[in-house]
Amino acid sequence: MSKFWNSLVHSLTPYVPGEQPQLAGLVKLNTNENPYGPSAKVLDVLHAEVGDRLRLYPDPNARDLKRAIADFHGLAAEQVFVGNGSDEVLAHVFLALLKHEQPVLFPDISYSFYPVYCGLYDIDHVTVPLSDSYQIEVGDYLKAGRCGGIIFPNPNAPTGCLVALDEIERLLKAKPESVLVVDEAYIDFGGQTIPTAIPLIARYPNLLVVQTLSKSRALAGLRVGFALGHPDLIEALERVKNSFNSYPLDRLAIAGGAAAMADRGHFELTRLAIIASREALSRALENLGFEVLPSKANFIFARHPGKDGEGLALALRERGIIVRHFKLPRIDQFLRISVGTEEQCQALVAALAEILRAAAE
Numbered sequence: 182m183s184k185f186w187n188s189l190v191h192s193l194t195p196y197v198p199g200e201q202p203q204l205a206g207l208v209k210l211n212t213n214e215n216p217y218g219p220s221a222k223v224l225d226v227l228h229a230e231v232g233d234r235l236r237l238y239p240d241p242n243a244r245d246l247k248r249a250i251a252d253f254h255g256l257a258a259e260q261v262f263v264g265n266g267s268d269e270v271l272a273h274v275f276l277a278l279l280k281h282e283q284p285v286l287f288p289d290i291s292y293s294f295y296p297v298y299c300g301l302y303d304i305d306h307v308t309v310p311l312s313d314s315y316q317i318e319v320g321d322y323l324k325a326g327r328c329g330g331i332i333f334p335n336p337n338a339p340t341g342c343l344v345a346l347d348e349i350e351r352l353l354k355a356k357p358e359s360v361l362v363v364d365e366a367y368i369d370f371g372g373q374t375i376p377t378a379i380p381l382i383a384r385y386p387n388l389l390v391v392q393t394l395s396k397s398r399a400l401a402g403l404r405v406g407f408a409l410g411h412p413d414l415i416e417a418l419e420r421v422k423n424s425f426n427s428y429p430l431d432r433l434a435i436a437g438g439a440a441a442m443a444d445r446g447h448f449e450l451t452r453l454a455i456i457a458s459r460e461a462l463s464r465a466l467e468n469l470g471f472e473v474l475p476s477k478a479n480f481i482f483a484r485h486p487g488k489d490g491e492g493l494a495l496a497l498r499e500r501g502i503i504v505r506h507f508k509l510p511r512i513d514q515f516l517r518i519s520v521g522t523e524e525q526c527q528a529l530v531a532a533l534a535e536i537l538r539a540a541a542e
């Protein structure tokens with residue numbers, strides 16, 4: 182604290198990301214990173230981009246990246262906005278599209294960055310409780326009355342639960358005056374066929390879909406995220422972005438991000454491997470007595486009826502395995518466990534079995 186701080190800075194409660202410990206040999210299952218690493222084609226492009234050209238500013242409109250994203254999703258480049266990670270995209274979304282007279286709605290258990298943006302931009306918000314089974318119920322948003330917009334992750338974080346597309350469409354139809362932002366950070370793990378809301382963009386000018394290259398394309402370190410929607414929504418985001426930073430994406434991010442979107446083979450192979458591991462891990466934890474929420478993400482959210490969540494997280498840490506535990510109402514008995522490689526998942530299951538066995542003795 183300092184007398185030089187203004188009152189806004191005093192009032193902020195910043196987001197705290199999962200830790201990035203610098204210890205070798207850890208089984209790191211706490212931040213939903215992709216264990217398989219980026220495509221080799223991305224690495225080649227990044228190497229080629231390192232050179233004298235770094236002298237020059239990047240393309241402020243990141244056109245190559247927008248084109249690659251538009252091509253992948255069958256959209257026009259005018260329907261694509263890109264940012265320095267989807268966190269930055271979301272920050273611009275809150276300021277450009279969710280700050281209105283009426284409060285923005287989001288779930289009580291959700292991505293904990295949303296209330297942080299509300300604090301930063303002085304946006305009124307109302308949380309809508311998940312059901313007793315931790316599901317987002319669209320009907321509850323319809324009952325909530327007038328709002329300045331709605332945002333939720335789909336699948337939700339940190340629960341992993343998915344809202345069906347027909348329910349999303351029901352919300353878009355019932356609230357034509359509000360923007361619905363669907364934060365699809367994990368949607369590529371939603372199944373063989375990806376249950377994305379992107380096809381609805383053509384019919385609903387109030388839909389904005391946000392995605393990231395951090396999870397399913399294993400590029401959390403490159404910082405690339407994007408939003409897709411009607412050109413009017415995209416223009417609002419461009420106006421905010423160009424009032425903030427002309428070059429949020431550097432040359433490496435533009436080139437590497439475009440290459441990642443173009444390599445469909447690596448994307449399919451790795452996302453399907455993670456889906457298979459998630460299903461196997463969920464069954465293994467159920468066999469140990471855990472209640473596992475039905476996950477469509479690259480993590481699972483689980484609790485054990487006989488063991489305290491925080492205690493389990495600490496016991497795992499003593500064994501070199503880190504998972505995420507949230508000391509928050511309703512979910513403080515749960516662990517959020519990222520789906521790792523087969524070996525990492527096996528190490529986790531073995532450690533949990535040992536911890537539970539020791540406790541039973």
Ligand SMILES: *Cc1c(COP(=O)(O)O)cnc(C)c1O
Binds near residue numbers: 265267268364395
């Ligand atoms: C990981 C995550 C993001 C942010 O990802 P970036 O790395 O900033 O692209 C956004 N929303 C949710 C729900 C996430 O879990």
